Amino acid sequence: MDSEEKDLVQEPFTEYGVYSYADYLTWEIDEMVELIKGKVFRSAAAAPGRKHQQIVLRLGAALLKCLENKPCEAFIAPFDVRLPVKSKKNEDIFTVVQPDVCVVCDRSKLDDAGCIGAPDLIVEVLSKWGIKKDLKNKYEVYEESGVKEYWVIHPDEETFLIYTLTHGKYIPSKLFTRGDYIKSECISGFEVDLEKFFEDLD
Numbered sequence: 751m752d753s754e755e756k757d758l759v760q761e762p763f764t765e766y767g768v769y770s771y772a773d774y775l776t777w778e779i780d781e782m783v784e785l786i787k788g789k790v791f792r793s794a795a796a797a798p799g800r801k802h803q804q805i806v807l808r809l810g811a812a813l814l815k816c817l818e819n820k821p822c823e824a825f826i827a828p829f830d831v832r833l834p835v836k837s838k839k840n841e842d843i844f845t846v847v848q849p850d851v852c853v854v855c856d857r858s859k860l861d862d863a864g865c866i867g868a869p870d871l872i873v874e875v876l877s878k879w880g881i882k883k884d885l886k887n888k889y890e891v892y893e894e895s896g897v898k899e900y901w902v903i904h905p906d907e908e909t910f911l912i913y914t915l916t917h918g919k920y921i922p923s924k925l926f927t928r929g930d931y932i933k934s935e936c937i938s939g940f941e942v943d944l945e946k947f948f949e950d951l952d
Contacts, residue, residue, distance in 0.1 A: 771832055771843035782828060786887045788844040793879070801905045802875050804951055806850050809873060809903075809942075813853060816940045822855040822870065830864035831872075833895040838866055845891050850875045853937055868895040870936045875903045889913070893920050898936040908948045 768788035777783070782793040798806075806826055813824035831852060832838075833845040843866075851873035854860060859867040872892055874884045884902060892900045893915065900913040900920065909927045913920035914935055926932050928948055933941040 768844070770841050771846050772840040774846055775840065782848060784848055784883075785844060785846045786883070786891055791883055791887070798875075798877060799905070801951055802850075802877060805875050805903055805905055808947060809851050812942060812947075813851070813937075813940065816937070817853070820938075821857060822853050822937060823857070823860070824851065824853050825865070826851050831869060832864065832866045833868065833891055834866065845895075847888060847891070849873065849888075855937075868892070868897045870897070871899045871901065871934060871940075872897050873901040873903065875905055877905075889920070893918075899934060905951075908944075908951070910942075910944065 767790070769785055769790060770788070771785065774783070774785055784791045810824060810826045817824055827848040827850050829848060829852070831847050831849060832843050833847070834843045835845075836842060849869070849872045851871075852865070852869040853871040854865050854869045856867070856870075859865050859869075874888060876884055889900065893913075896915065896918075898915050900915075902911045902913070903909070904911075907927070909925050910923075910930075910932055911925055912923040912932065914923070915921075923932075926944060928945050930944045931941065932944065
């Protein structure tokens with residue numbers, strides 16, 4: 751394989767292309783990529799930061815405990831969530847994301863590849879490389895796809911913001927932080943004491 755062919759294997763997409771889930775399945779790359787309305791978004795860092803991962807793990811553990819013996823199931827990244835618009839065919843799906851945490855209550859949406867359709871709850875933990883993607887690009891597709899709740903966590907500021915889908919549009923909560931107690935409207939019994947949640951994170 752010459753150098754030009756090798757480059758094509760490493761860079762199967764360009765900044766200006768429009769790609770589907772069918773294309774996504776053919777890529778052999780080491781980094782995490784997501785598709786949002788056909789546009790490729792790459793992870794800018796080799797791996798998430800330590801505090802980011804601590805938060806994901808704590809939230810995942812809290813959900814695992816809450817969902818015991820319930821039909822809903824929690825997943826953490828990497829886990830493909832495909833958000834079809836008109837058709838569930840691979841070539842017709844142009845948004846594939848990997849939320850930090852998500853909860854799926856309709857088990858018919860789960861298959862061997864991940865989830866096809868909107869999870870009930872999605873949580874994204876912000877990083878300095880992905881703030882625009884999480885607060886604009888993902889916000890838009892989560893709202894359009896019908897994700898009932900979208901939680902955004904800022905790890906350095908130790909804040910939670912909850913967007914709740916109401917008549918097809920997200921309504922933001924107040925900004926929650928230490929001392930606040932939050933609960934999900936769509937996942938029965940899921941509550942978080944933020945004082946305890948952020949304890950010993952540094």
